[in-house]
Amino acid sequence: MFIALSPSNPDPMYKQVTDQIKNAVASGDLKAGDKLPSIRELTDALKISAITIKRAYLDLENDGFIITRAGLGSFVADIDRDRLKEEKLVEFRTALKGILASGAKFGIGAGDVVRLVREIEED
Numbered sequence: 001m002f003i004a005l006s007p008s009n010p011d012p013m014y015k016q017v018t019d020q021i022k023n024a025v026a027s028g029d030l031k032a033g034d035k036l037p038s039i040r041e042l043t044d045a046l047k048i049s050a051i052t053i054k055r056a057y058l059d060l061e062n063d064g065f066i067i068t069r070a071g072l073g074s075f076v077a078d079i080d081r082d083r084l085k086e087e088k089l090v091e092f093r094t095a096l097k098g099i100l101a102s103g104a105k106f107g108i109g110a111g112d113v114v115r116l117v118r119e120i121e122e123d
Contacts, residue, residue: 003021025076096113
């Protein structure tokens with residue numbers, strides 16, 4: 001199973017499932033048309049409530065990542081990779097704003113953050 005849940009993760013279990021499936025789609029580990037495990041199969045494998053998996057699948061369907069067909073199951077949707085990239089950039093922008101605001105309290109500026117990013121990239 002490609003999903004690993006962590007009780008120490010502050011995110012709710014359904015969000016951990018959702019995020020990991022989104023990441024698998026984004027990385028290409030899951031491709032358009034791939035069948036996802038049924039709610040029952042995932043419930044048994046992860047030892048969590050069926051309601052949790054239903055919520056994750058509903059969120060994924062609402063976000064356009066999966067398509068569910070009654071009696072057939074849930075399948076990975078054909079994702080617009082450019083849209084996915086733009087959504088992730090918006091997420092990064094929000095996180096970076098928080099980092100810069102936090103850093104400003106300690107005299108750490110955007111230049112310091114850029115330097116750190118370059119150092120990390122070189123590693």
